[in-house]
Amino acid sequence: METDQTTADQVYSTDDPIVEIRDAAVTYDDGESYVLDHVSIDLDRGEILGVVGESGSGKSMLASSLLDAVPSPGRLMGKITYRPDGDEPVDVLDLEKDELRSLRWEEISMVFQGAMNSFNPTMPIRTHFEETLKAHDADVPEGIDRAEELLEDLHLEPERILDSYPHELSGGMQQRALIALSLVLEPDVLVMDEPTAALDLLMQRSILMLLSDLQEKYNLTMVFITHDLPLVAALADRMAIMYAFRLIEIGETRDIVENAAHPYTRALLNSTPNLNAPLSEMRPIEGQSPAPINMPSGCAYHPRCPLASEECRTDVPDYHDVAPDHGSACYHWRESYDEVPLVYEDSLGGTAGGESR
Structure with a gap:
């Protein structure tokens, strides 16, 4: 199909956004460099969005930006709008401290990396739930009832978990307890930053299946941050690929997995071990x-890209329409299908590869 250059807002807009991010940028040196470089994307109500990239690509900074929680002395710029169902839009970056405190956990909640670092080791799990509920003036007995239901949804024994100290639980149990804690105030949006990174592959898959069930039961909107593209492909409706603090490709999950257009996305697919491909076929990304x-x-990406031309070395590429709702910031996306072939069977069924369009 013939493609046109388009703007990020056109590529990433959705019909019913619950969060709109426009030109979000984070700097620690007054704009001389960025750790999030002018990103625009919508989060569609009820969807699961996978945000994928190597370590240091800006994924966690994007997650923190959704809650205006960029660590000091970082400076967050741009516009982030939260659109609660039936209420007026909220300008997240214009909230007072008390308003922002209410937004976090009550409207948009986050599961950070490493459950073992998120719990106070001197307090039983029950106390973590009680203190969270009290901090937000929520009814504690009602909240504990909700916590027990959430823990059961996550295939845990509520009384055992609530009465245990963090060190008495396995890594998988801690992670699931942390997910329950993040949902106890019934937020609309759940942001998960590498929530399964410290777990073995089978436990990762198990938690992903449980998250899918939770999303359906509680009508959640989720952002799942990870470096593991094949892993999140089993969960996400759409995927956004980050490289060097920018979004470089976004599209529906199946279209990304089967027809990734950016050379980096295709290299990322080839470099990540997964259950559907032998290690011998994995290809590391050079550089x-x-x-x-x-x-x-x-x-x-041009210093690592086999398709780089003089144009790539001098000009930042605009987004190009690869397919409906699938955009890629690459001048040579058409050639990538032949020049960077995919070498594995995708986790959604069928053979990945893509074809020239």
């Missing part, structure tokens, strides 16, 4: 992603 203070000119 390293750039640091914020040493960004190359033009397309940030």
Whole structure:
């Protein structure tokens, strides 16, 4: 199909956004470099969005930006709008401290990396739930009832978990207890930053299936941050690929898995071990992603890209329509199908590869 260049807002807009991110940028040095570089994307109400990229690509900074929780002295710019169902839109970056405190956990909640670092080791799990409920002036007995239901949804024994200290639980149990804690105030949006990174592959898959069930039961909107593209492909409705603090490709999950158009996305698919491909077929991505203070000119991926041309070295590419609701920021996306072939059977069924369009 013939494609046109388009803007990020056109590529990423949705019919019923619950969160709109426009030109979000984070700097620690007054704009000389960025750890989130002018990202625009909508989060559709009720969807699961997978945000994928290597370590240091800006994924966690994007997650923190959704809650205006960028660590000091970082400065977050742009516009982030939360649209609760039936209420007026909320400008997240214009909230007072008390308003922002209410937004976090009550409207938009987050599961951070490493459950073992999220719990106070001197307090039983029950106390974590009680203190969270009290901090938000919620009814504690009612909240504990809800916590017990959530723990059961996550295939845990509520009384055992609530009366245990964190160190008495396995890593998988801690992670599921943390997910229950993040949902106890009934938020609309759940942001998960590498929630399964410290777990073995089978436990990762198990938690993903449980998250899918939770999303359906509680009508949640989820953002799942990960470096593991094949893992999140089993869960997400759409995927957004980040490289060097920018979004470089976004589309429906099946279209990304089967017809990834950016050379980096295709290389990422080839480099990630998964249950459907032998290790012998995995291909590491040569080179390293750039640091914020040493960004190359033009397309940030060009020093590692086999398709890089002079245009790539000098000009930042616009987004191109690859398919409906699938955009790629690459001048040579058509050639990528032949030049960067996919070498594995995808986790959604069928053979990945893509074809020239």
